[in-house]
Amino acid sequence: MKAFTNVKDLGNLGVAVKEALEVKQNRFAYKSLGENKTLLMVFFNSSLRTRLSTQKAAFNLGMNTMVLDINQGAWRLETERGVIMDGDKTEHILEAIPVMGSYCDIIGVRSFARFESKEDDYNEKILNQFIQYAGKPVFSMEGATTHPLQAFADLITIEEFKKKERPKVVLTWAPHPRVLPQAVPNSFADFMNEADVDFVITHPEGYELDPQFVRNAKVVYNQDEALKNADFVYAKNWSPFNDNNYGKILSKDTSWTIDTKKMSLTNTAFFMHCLPVRRNVIVTDDVIESPQSIVVQEAANREISCQVVLKRMLESLSCK
Amino acid sequence: MKAFTNVKDLGNLGVAVKEALEVKQNRFAYKSLGENKTLLMVFFNSSLRTRLSTQKAAFNLGMNTMVLDINQGAWRLETERGVIMDGDKTEHILEAIPVMGSYCDIIGVRSFARFESKEDDYNEKILNQFIQYAGKPVFSMEGATTHPLQAFADLITIEEFKKKERPKVVLTWAPHPRVLPQAVPNSFADFMNEADVDFVITHPEGYELDPQFVRNAKVVYNQDEALKNADFVYAKNWSPFNDNNYGKILSKDTSWTIDTKKMSLTNTAFFMHCLPVRRNVIVTDDVIESPQSIVVQEAANREISCQVVLKRMLESLSCK
Amino acid sequence: MKAFTNVKDLGNLGVAVKEALEVKQNRFAYKSLGENKTLLMVFFNSSLRTRLSTQKAAFNLGMNTMVLDINQGAWRLETERGVIMDGDKTEHILEAIPVMGSYCDIIGVRSFARFESKEDDYNEKILNQFIQYAGKPVFSMEGATTHPLQAFADLITIEEFKKKERPKVVLTWAPHPRVLPQAVPNSFADFMNEADVDFVITHPEGYELDPQFVRNAKVVYNQDEALKNADFVYAKNWSPFNDNNYGKILSKDTSWTIDTKKMSLTNTAFFMHCLPVRRNVIVTDDVIESPQSIVVQEAANREISCQVVLKRMLESLSCK
Numbered sequence: 001m002k003a004f005t006n007v008k009d010l011g012n013l014g015v016a017v018k019e020a021l022e023v024k025q026n027r028f029a030y031k032s033l034g035e036n037k038t039l040l041m042v043f044f045n046s047s048l049r050t051r052l053s054t055q056k057a058a059f060n061l062g063m064n065t066m067v068l069d070i071n072q073g074a075w076r077l078e079t080e081r082g083v084i085m086d087g088d089k090t091e092h093i094l095e096a097i098p099v100m101g102s103y104c105d106i107i108g109v110r111s112f113a114r115f116e117s118k119e120d121d122y123n124e125k126i127l128n129q130f131i132q133y134a135g136k137p138v139f140s141m142e143g144a145t146t147h148p149l150q151a152f153a154d155l156i157t158i159e160e161f162k163k164k165e166r167p168k169v170v171l172t173w174a175p176h177p178r179v180l181p182q183a184v185p186n187s188f189a190d191f192m193n194e195a196d197v198d199f200v201i202t203h204p205e206g207y208e209l210d211p212q213f214v215r216n217a218k219v220v221y222n223q224d225e226a227l228k229n230a231d232f233v234y235a236k237n238w239s240p241f242n243d244n245n246y247g248k249i250l251s252k253d254t255s256w257t258i259d260t261k262k263m264s265l266t267n268t269a270f271f272m273h274c275l276p277v278r279r280n281v282i283v284t285d286d287v288i289e290s291p292q293s294i295v296v297q298e299a300a301n302r303e304i305s306c307q308v309v310l311k312r313m314l315e316s317l318s319c320k
Numbered sequence: 321m322k323a324f325t326n327v328k329d330l331g332n333l334g335v336a337v338k339e340a341l342e343v344k345q346n347r348f349a350y351k352s353l354g355e356n357k358t359l360l361m362v363f364f365n366s367s368l369r370t371r372l373s374t375q376k377a378a379f380n381l382g383m384n385t386m387v388l389d390i391n392q393g394a395w396r397l398e399t400e401r402g403v404i405m406d407g408d409k410t411e412h413i414l415e416a417i418p419v420m421g422s423y424c425d426i427i428g429v430r431s432f433a434r435f436e437s438k439e440d441d442y443n444e445k446i447l448n449q450f451i452q453y454a455g456k457p458v459f460s461m462e463g464a465t466t467h468p469l470q471a472f473a474d475l476i477t478i479e480e481f482k483k484k485e486r487p488k489v490v491l492t493w494a495p496h497p498r499v500l501p502q503a504v505p506n507s508f509a510d511f512m513n514e515a516d517v518d519f520v521i522t523h524p525e526g527y528e529l530d531p532q533f534v535r536n537a538k539v540v541y542n543q544d545e546a547l548k549n550a551d552f553v554y555a556k557n558w559s560p561f562n563d564n565n566y567g568k569i570l571s572k573d574t575s576w577t578i579d580t581k582k583m584s585l586t587n588t589a590f591f592m593h594c595l596p597v598r599r600n601v602i603v604t605d606d607v608i609e610s611p612q613s614i615v616v617q618e619a620a621n622r623e624i625s626c627q628v629v630l631k632r633m634l635e636s637l638s639c640k
Numbered sequence: 641m642k643a644f645t646n647v648k649d650l651g652n653l654g655v656a657v658k659e660a661l662e663v664k665q666n667r668f669a670y671k672s673l674g675e676n677k678t679l680l681m682v683f684f685n686s687s688l689r690t691r692l693s694t695q696k697a698a699f700n701l702g703m704n705t706m707v708l709d710i711n712q713g714a715w716r717l718e719t720e721r722g723v724i725m726d727g728d729k730t731e732h733i734l735e736a737i738p739v740m741g742s743y744c745d746i747i748g749v750r751s752f753a754r755f756e757s758k759e760d761d762y763n764e765k766i767l768n769q770f771i772q773y774a775g776k777p778v779f780s781m782e783g784a785t786t787h788p789l790q791a792f793a794d795l796i797t798i799e800e801f802k803k804k805e806r807p808k809v810v811l812t813w814a815p816h817p818r819v820l821p822q823a824v825p826n827s828f829a830d831f832m833n834e835a836d837v838d839f840v841i842t843h844p845e846g847y848e849l850d851p852q853f854v855r856n857a858k859v860v861y862n863q864d865e866a867l868k869n870a871d872f873v874y875a876k877n878w879s880p881f882n883d884n885n886y887g888k889i890l891s892k893d894t895s896w897t898i899d900t901k902k903m904s905l906t907n908t909a910f911f912m913h914c915l916p917v918r919r920n921v922i923v924t925d926d927v928i929e930s931p932q933s934i935v936v937q938e939a940a941n942r943e944i945s946c947q948v949v950l951k952r953m954l955e956s957l958s959c960k
Contacts, residue, residue, distance in 0.1 A: 028356050036668050038699055040692065048416070052360065052386055052423040059358055059384040064699040066692055084920040086817045091916030095928070095935060096688070099915065102940035103692040177406045275419065276411030280404040288415070295415060300422035348676050368736070372680065372706055372743040379678055379704040497726045595739065596731030600724040608735070615735060620742035 001312040003131045004139035005124070006148055007190045013155070014196075016308060020156045023311065024304045027060040033314040034063035040104035041067045041141065044111040044126065049275060050141045050149070053302035054108055060307055061314060066104065079125065093129050101134035106313050113144040113181040115239075115247035121145060121181075122210070137313040142183055145210070150274050151187035152305035155195055157298045158232055161270050166196055167231035168267070172223055173203030174282040175252045176237030184274050185238045186213040193217055202226035203238075206250045210241050223256055230266040233258060235273050235282050259284040263292070270294045321632040323451045324459035325444070326468055327510045333475070334516075336628060340476045343631065344624045347380040353634040354383035360424035361387045361461065364431040364446065369595060370461045370469070373622035374428055377630055380623070386424065399445065413449050421454035426633050430461040433501040435559075435567035441465060441501075442530070457633040462503055465530070470594050471507035472625035475515055477618040478552055481590050486516055487551035488587070492543055493523030494602040495572045496557030504594050505558045506533040513537055522546035526570045530561050543576055550586040553578060555593050555602050579604040583612070590614045641952040643771045644779035645764070646788055647830045653795070654836075656948060660796045663951065664944045667700040673954040674703035680744035681707045681781065684751040684766065689915060690781045690789070693942035694748055697950055700943070706744065719765065733769050741774035746953050750781040753821040755879075755887035761785060761821075762850070777953040782823055785850070790914050791827035792945035795835055797938040798872055801910050806836055807871035808907070812863055813843035814922040815892045816877030824914050825878045826853040833857055842866035843878075846890045850881050863896055870906040873898060875913050875922050899924040903932070910934045 003009060010016040023029075039058045041051070051067070058065045077096055078089040085092065101107065111126035121144040131138045140148055158169065171188055185201075186209060192199040193215045201209070202220045220226040227233065235258045240250055257280070263269060271283065271293045279285055288295060323329060330336040343349075359378045361371070371387070378385045397416055398409040405412065421427065431446035441464040451458045460468055478489065491508055505521075506529060512519040513535045521529070522540045540546040547553065555578045560570055577600070583589060591603065591613045599605055608615060643649060650656040663669075679698045681691070691707070698705045717736055718729040725732065741747065751766035761784040771778045780788055798809065811828055825841075826849060832839040833855045841849070842860045860866040867873060875898045880890055897920070903909060911923065911933045919925055927933060 031356075036671075036700075038696055048388070048411075049419060052388065052420065055384075055386050056358055056423045060356075064695075066695050068688070068692065078919065081925050082920070085918035086921050090918065091688075092919050095915055095917060095939075098936045099689060099939040100692065102936065103696045103943055275415055277415060278405035278410065279398065279412050280402070281406050285401050296418045296422065299415075299419040303423055351676075368708070368731075369739060372708065372740065375704075375706050376678055376743045380676075595735055597735060598725035598730065599718070599732050600722070601726050605721050616738045616742065619735075619739040623743055 001309070001316050002137050004148060004309045005127065005143060005146055006187070007151070007194050009148070010152070013194050016152070017156055017159050020304050020308045021159070023307050027307065030311055031060070031062035033311060033318065034058065034061035037105040037314060037317070038064040038066060038103070039106050039108065039310070040100060041065065041108045042100065042110070043067070043069050043141070047110055047141070049299055049302055050110060054141060054306050056303045057307035057310055061310055063310070079129070094133065097130055097133040098135055101136045105136060105317060106310065107134050107136055107138045108141040109138060110141040111143055113183065115179060118243065118246045137316065139309050139313070144181065145183055146187045146190065147183040147274070148187050148190070149302060149305050149309065150184055151191040152308070153301035154188055154234065154272065154298060155191050156301045156304055157272065157294060158197065161294055162231065164231065166198055168198040168200065168229055169232045169234065170226050170230040171201045171234045171236065172226065172256070172258070173207050174235045174237050174256050174258060175254055176278065176281060177252070179239045179247055179249055180237050182209060182238045182241055185209055185236050188234060188236070189213040189217055200226050204251050204253060204256070206240055206242065206245060207238065208241060209238070223262070224265055227262055227265040230269045233263065233266060233269045233271050235271070237282060257281065257284065258287055260286055263287055268292065272298050275299050321629070321636050322457050324468060324629045325447065325463060325466055326507070327471070327514050329468070330472070333514050336472070337476055337479050340624050340628050341479070343627050347627065350631055351380070351382035353631060353638065354378065354381035357425040357634060357637070358384040358386060358423070359426050359428065359630070360420060361385065361428045362420065362430070363387070363389050363461070367430055367461070369619055369622055370430060374461060374626050376623045377627035380627055381630055381634060383630070399449070414453065417450055417453040418455055421456045425456060425637060426630065427454050427456055427458045428461040429458060431463060433464040433503065435499060438563065438566045457636065459629050459633070464501065465503055466507045466510065467503040467594070468507050468510070469622060469625050469629065470504055471511040472628070473621035474508060474554065474592065474618060475511050476621045476624055477592065477614060478517065481614055482551065484551065486518055488518040488520065488549055489552045489554065490546050490550040491521045491554045491556065492546065492576070492578070493527050494555045494557050494576050494578060495574055496598065496601060497572070499559045499567055499569055500557050502529060502558045502561055505529055505556050508554060508556070509533040509535070509537055520546050524571050524573060524576070526560055526562065526565060527558065528561060529558070543582070544585055547582055547585040550589045553583065553586060553589045553591050555591070557602060577601065577604065578607055580606055583607055588612065592618055595619050641949070641956050642777050644788060644949045645767065645783060645786055646827070647791070647834050649788070650792070653834050656792070657796055657799050660944050660948045661799070663947050667947065670951055671700070671702035673951060673958065674698065674701035677745040677954060677957070678704040678706060678743070679746050679748065679950070680740060681705065681748045682740065682750070683707070683709050683781070687750055687781070689939055689942055690750060694781060694946050696943045697946035700947055701950055701954060703950070719769070734773065737770055737773040738775055741776045745776060745957060746950065747774050747776055747778045748781040749778060751783055753784040753823065755819060758883065758886045777956065779949050779953070784821065785823055786827045786830065787823040787914070788827050788830070789942060789945050789949065790824055791831040792948070793941035794828060794874065794912065794938060795831050796941045796944055797912065797934060798837065801934055802871065804871065806838055808838040808840065808869055809872045809874065810866050810870040811841045811874045811876065812866065812896070812898070813847050814875045814877050814896050814898060815894055816918065816921060817892070819879045819887055819889055820877050822849060822878045822881055825849055825876050828874060828876070829853040829855070829857055840866050844891050844893060844896070846880055846882065846885060847878065848881060849878070863902070864905055867902055867905040870909045873903065873906060873909045873911050875911070877922060897921065897923065898927055900926055903927055908932065912938055915939050
């Protein structure tokens with residue numbers, strides 16, 4: 001495995017989930033794989049869960065870890081050729097990335113959408129330059145448009161909690177005071193479309209996600225209808241994908257907040273969210289504190305999803 | 321050991337000190353205890369000694385370590401239920417803490433007094449929520465009202481340097497330009513009251529500490545009288561505890577600064593301070609540089625006090 | 641090896657380079673040396689290459705690492721005796737340094753020139769206090785006036801790429817928008833003067849470096865003449881050393897930028913720079929992207945130069 005940015009990088013998804021559940025049973029079984037191997041984590045944006053779960057996964061595999069926090073103000077990278085660099089950018093990405101690659105064996109990169117240019121965001125300009133120039137396996141710790149470690153953890157969690165062979169999984173938009181990226185819903189759709197689930201997306205009109213991730217998923221504009229008989233409710237805010245409204249907020253409609261009344265429409269569904277979550281905006285206190293809420297278990301599986309990715313990358317390295 | 325916030329958590333104090341001195345003789349003897357175990361250090365406030373000594377103690381025990389610096393501005397936690405979180409707090413402590421707990425085996429937390437509410441400070445709101453919700457052993461790396469790793473290190477140092485069975489130990493207030501918490505003097509009193517020492521506290525009127533920590537200690541308002549025949553002088557500033565003056569400065573009286581004249585009243589006492597110390601405010605250059613100054617040895621014992629706590633927590637984990 | 645700040649600390653330079661090339665062949669051969677040993681890295685200034693390469697070198701040797709970022713604003717050290725510390729400096733260096741030394745086995749320190757006082761900078765006030773008071777081996781991760789890990793990596797790189805016994809190495813000044821220290825050119829000259837190379841320095845008048853580093857090197861004010869038949873071109877900006885212009889910028893003359901025309905004067909020279917480099921200011925895109933550019937390989941050797949220094953310090957420790 002040379003890069004991890006989407007569901008296809010995992011190959012057979014059933015095999016990957018099975019591997020995850022095995023890893024979870026015995027986290028230290030592959031500790032020798034990471035001997036003398038170093039993980040570099042590069043953060044262009046802040047992080048709590050990803051920072052900790054990724055380090056823990058690396059420790060489980062016996063790796064050393066290094067964390068580089070790139071303060072956007074302090075250390076700006078030039079990305080264009082031909083520029084006379086006499087301004088505030090002190091280094092070119094074409095030097096910085098291969099140098100970082102030379103000091104480690106695997107690189108994780110976090111670089112959020114900037115909402116300055118939809119094209120730049122959806123081209124994953126930063127992440128793809130790491131993949132191209134690092135000379136080492138690179139995985140996304142949340143890019144501008146996808147968050148595959150989260151979606152893989154979500155799928156593992158659904159596998160653990162599902163009560164029927166093919167559960168109904170509903171991804172629902174919810175309101176939020178700020179402009180948020182589409183990375184989490186994109187990757188969730190990317191994974192659910194390949195998983196053995198009945199997948200439904202619901203959101204207000206104007207919040208349609210990128211068709212490359214939605215694919216053949218059922219899209220329903222009526223949230224109540226979508227929630228009917230759901231086995232899992234995955235709430236998340238995102239901002240509009242369409243060109244006219246990219247980087248804007250179209251709705252803060254609080255009737256989309258998940259509360260007990262909404263949950264009562266479901267098949268006693270489990271409640272999921274990637275965290276951090278704003279209570280009583282995305283979801284009410286009583287729902288997130290109910291026994292059906294599995295947000296903490298879901299976050300705990302971030303260690304496992306990451307460990308599968310690191311394990312596979314280490315296995316590729318040792319095959320060289 | 322499930323939590324460490326005060327002297328009682330150590331059980332028999334003589335046994336704990338003996339264990340500390342043994343650990344100090346052979347720091348790596350228990351390295352297998354920490355195999356495959358990860359320490360998470362959460363800092364709500366900045367740190368030098370605690371950050372380094374705690375990591376070193378964990379390394380001695382073979383643990384992995386992760387450090388999370390929570391910039392108070394960047395990452396604010398909501399602590400109340402029922403709040404509509406549409407402001408600047410992006411995550412609720414009820415989610416954040418169990419998630420952090422899921423990625424590690426032991427958690428250290430630093431969270432200073434905020435002086436916004438004496439009740440909140442003395443309830444140790446942040447630290448106690450970690451203890452309640454983390455699901456893992458939690459120790460204080462200095463809370464709002466206690467700093468037990470410091471006081472335990474202080475006691476170890478007194479044990480190492482004492483020249484008589486029951487030395488006289490004087491905790492003396494000293495002036496300072498800023499409002500400082502009571503955490504260090506509280507814990508020092510907490511430990512000295514349980515130790516085999518003749519313990520005296522001296523400070524200007526109005527600087528009385530919380531009675532739950534002072535207990536039966538002798539309080540003397542005349543510093544010169546208190547210092548007579550002292551074997552150890554522990555200088556420290558703190559701000560008033562009483563309700564009317566909580567968070568204020570009543571005195572900057574420089575006649576309380578420890579100088580050679582003050583030290584000449586003692587029984588050639590050793591000088592102690594938790595550091596960082598403001599020279600020529602708390603203590604003069606010549607006293608802190610004298611052979612009787614043991615501030616560096618005292619700081620070095622922070623590694624040892626922490627290692628005993630981590631060792632006991634690891635032993636509890638392996639008993640499960 | 642008790643300290644590493646200049647070429648003399650390495651002893652016989654040929655032996656050191658040979659050791660470096662052996663280490664590079666088998667980076668993990670000395671892993672047992674660092675068992676139960678901890679490296680503390682203290683940064684008074686920001687860092688990318690040094691931060692990562694030094695950690696990696698320590699991991700190769702089996703050491704634990706701790707990183708302390710001293711934000712200049714947040715944590716200011718008093719350095720003078722006799723000062724009444726009632727201002728913004730909360731700790732004296734005479735306490736802070738031995739305490740840091742007590743928690744580790746080796747210390748790396750980065751502390752740049754401040755350009756407030758040439759005397760302070762050239763006395764290496766911060767670095768030398770660490771050497772004097774830490775009680776542990778100390779190495780420079782770039783001081784105010786030298787950057788020996790960089791220069792050692794440069795020499796290793798020249799050794800790897802040279803095509804003749806005694807290559808011609810040209811250190812050339814190049815323009816830059818900001819006031820930069822002399823640390824890199826000073827150490828480069830320090831090392832080249834002891835190496836088996838034909839060493840030439842070229843710069844505009846007024847940019848003469850400190851004679852203690854220039855020693856008997858040939859200084860040429862005409863860049864074109866200097867570059868003739870060069871086998872290695874090392875470009876770097878620095879600000880004037882002479883008292884009248886210390887901390888100022890005398891020239892931003894872009895005719896000194898290294899471009900293909902300049903490189904055509906050489907003996908198909910390799911291009912070197914310590915990075916980060918401003919493209920089209922120091923060097924053009926086409927030169928730095930050409931096959932003759934070895935800036936990434938040079939940066940990669942920072943891991944190796946550091947590993948030799950750490951290895952020798954660990955060997956000294958185990959001889960005690």
